[in-house]
Amino acid sequence: xxxxxxxxxxxxxxxxxxxxxxxxxxxxxxxxxxxxxxxxxxxxxxxxxxxxxxxxxxxxxxxxxxxxxxxxxxxxxxxxxxxxxxxxxxxxxxxxxxxxxxxxxxxxxxxxxxxxxxxxxxxxxxxxxxxxxxxxxxxxxxxxxxxxxxxxxxxxxxxxxxxxxxxxxxxxxxxxxxxxxxxxxxxxxxxxxxxxxxxxxxxxxxxxxxxx
Numbered sequence: 001x002x003x004x005x006x007x008x009x010x011x012x013x014x015x016x017x018x019x020x021x022x023x024x025x026x027x028x029x030x031x032x033x034x035x036x037x038x039x040x041x042x043x044x045x046x047x048x049x050x051x052x053x054x055x056x057x058x059x060x061x062x063x064x065x066x067x068x069x070x071x072x073x074x075x076x077x078x079x080x081x082x083x084x085x086x087x088x089x090x091x092x093x094x095x096x097x098x099x100x101x102x103x104x105x106x107x108x109x110x111x112x113x114x115x116x117x118x119x120x121x122x123x124x125x126x127x128x129x130x131x132x133x134x135x136x137x138x139x140x141x142x143x144x145x146x147x148x149x150x151x152x153x154x155x156x157x158x159x160x161x162x163x164x165x166x167x168x169x170x171x172x173x174x175x176x177x178x179x180x181x182x183x184x185x186x187x188x189x190x191x192x193x194x195x196x197x198x199x200x201x202x203x204x205x206x207x208x209x210x211x212x
Contacts, residue, residue: 016144021098
């Protein structure tokens with residue numbers, strides 16, 4: 001797997017689902033991901049990646065999942081079991097603390113807020129592709145939640161659209177160590193151009209003349 005080339009004007013950081021329900025203490029799914037998050041230092045690495053990208057002049061794109069409402073899927077023909085499971089617990093319920101951004105990941109005026117996705121891809125039925133293209137982005141770096149669902153599907157979709165994809169393996173988490181392994185050691189190499197640690201990303205960003 002090649003070392004990614006990082007050019008600030010051509011790279012965007014995709015920050016996927018940094019909601020309290022994933023990252024906050026007592027979030028609806030935080031307990032399921034907590035063991036892996038603690039093991040890899042997910043939140044600290046996400047903070048570090050965001051700060052390094054902003055310092056390097058890389059635009060941060062917020063890629064949020066749909067905020068749940070009781071009426072969701074009421075007339076859908078084919079909601080998936082995964083969607084229905086989130087619906088039952090009203091994951092990221094609209095107007096609640098769980099659907100707010102984790103305090104460490106508050107948007108800034110210069111960040112780009114993408115329309116909410118309802119499945120696992122940040123691209124499908126959203127404006128992510130056009131926003132990236134209008135900002136001159138050809139390379140994307142993915143961090144956030146979860147490694148084996150929204151990050152993986154968004155990364156695969158990005159490749160299909162012609163983007164260079166870098167995964168940051170310790171700035172994400174999953175519900176099990178097995179799921180993390182599948183995301184980065186089995187599935188990741190089949191589509192991602194590079195899989196790096198946060199420290200490797202920061203080192204590349206700090207290298208004169210380059211940015212992932």
